[in-house]
Amino acid sequence: MAKSKYEYVKQFELDDSLLPNTWLVVRIDGRGFHKFATAHGFTKPNDRPGLDLMNACAVAVMKDIQDVVLAYGESDEYSFVLHRSSNLYTRRASKIASTVVSLFAASYVFLWSRHFPEKTLQYPPCFDARVVCYPSDSNLRDYLCWRQADCHINNLYNTCFWEIVHSGRSEKEAEDELRGTVASEKNEMLFSRFGINYNAVPEMFRKGSVVVREEAEVTSLSAKTGLEVVRRKRIPTVLHVDIIGEEFWKSRPELLGS
Numbered sequence: 001m002a003k004s005k006y007e008y009v010k011q012f013e014l015d016d017s018l019l020p021n022t023w024l025v026v027r028i029d030g031r032g033f034h035k036f037a038t039a040h041g042f043t044k045p046n047d048r049p050g051l052d053l054m055n056a057c058a059v060a061v062m063k064d065i066q067d068v069v070l071a072y073g074e075s076d077e078y079s080f081v082l083h084r085s086s087n088l089y090t091r092r093a094s095k096i097a098s099t100v101v102s103l104f105a106a107s108y109v110f111l112w113s114r115h116f117p118e119k120t121l122q123y124p125p126c127f128d129a130r131v132v133c134y135p136s137d138s139n140l141r142d143y144l145c146w147r148q149a150d151c152h153i154n155n156l157y158n159t160c161f162w163e164i165v166h167s168g169r170s171e172k173e174a175e176d177e178l179r180g181t182v183a184s185e186k187n188e189m190l191f192s193r194f195g196i197n198y199n200a201v202p203e204m205f206r207k208g209s210v211v212v213r214e215e216a217e218v219t220s221l222s223a224k225t226g227l228e229v230v231r232r233k234r235i236p237t238v239l240h241v242d243i244i245g246e247e248f249w250k251s252r253p254e255l256l257g258s
């Protein structure tokens with residue numbers, strides 16, 4: 001069939017394929033979530049149902065997109081790691097990022113009432129997305145260390161900040177008091193002034209959330225025989241563990257393996 005005279009416009013669509021044989025990380029982040037958290041009365045500094053909802057959305061993304069081998073989330077962001085061998089959408093950046101972020105945002109709305117049965121969603125949440133290539137395994141691990149260290153630094157700061165505010169000081173006073181303090185001083189402040197052992201703060205808040213495909217037994221009914229069948233399946237599972245040290249990677253050699 002003859003091409004229409006309009007077809008030439010396809011030439012304006014530029015190639016945005018990502019470098020082959022590199023780890024791909026899609027990071028999504030809530031747009032204006034400071035305002036979103038306020039509008040929905042999220043607990044400060046950590047809202048458990050809000051974080052559970054983020055994790056449920058990440059699981060939904062991983063159930064749908066098999067090329068995602070691991071996801072890491074904290075605050076209003078989630079990073080999705082696609083294996084270096086992935087050929088999803090022939091590695092076109094905009095197709096990959098837009099698919100991940102729209103699936104995440106749609107899941108956020110779809111699953112909202114399950115996590116907030118008593119709260120009405122006030123307006124549509126929005127997330128941005130970017131995709132970055134990491135050429136080596138150590139670059140990828142350093143990326144994930146960066147995000148988990150960010151989670152730790154922010155959570156320690158925010159835990160102190162809100163303890164000071166909840167004790168009756170203004171936000172400005174809390175900010176002034178925390179300026180220039182190091183981690184050990186913040187830990188000491190939490191312990192001696194507020195009776196909080198930082199290590200006893202839930203791991204989800206201190207370490208963020210990692211989603212990996214863990215083997216589990218799944219029971220279903222056979223359509224043929226009507227009998228129960230037990231299968232071993234790899235299910236996206238949310239963990240709150242350290243991913244900076246060796247332990248996590250040593251016990252999961254398949255993650256970085258080919």
Ligand SMILES: Nc1nc2c(ncn2[C@@H]2O[C@H](COP(=O)(O)OP(=O)(O)OP(=O)(O)O)[C@@H](O)[C@H]2O)c(=O)[nH]1
Nearest residue numbers: 030031032033034037042043044045046047075076
């Ligand atoms: N109260 C509360 N707020 C949260 C929680 N998680 C995230 N937030 C808010 O979300 C913000 C996320 O930070 P950013 O992503 O840097 O800021 P943002 O307001 O989303 O702005 P942009 O990402 O630049 O659009 C935090 O500063 C908090 O205000 C939570 O569990 N509880």
Ligand SMILES: [Mg+2]
Nearest residue numbers: 029030031033
């Ligand atoms: Mg944000």
Ligand SMILES: [Mg+2]
Nearest residue numbers: 029075076077
């Ligand atoms: Mg953020």
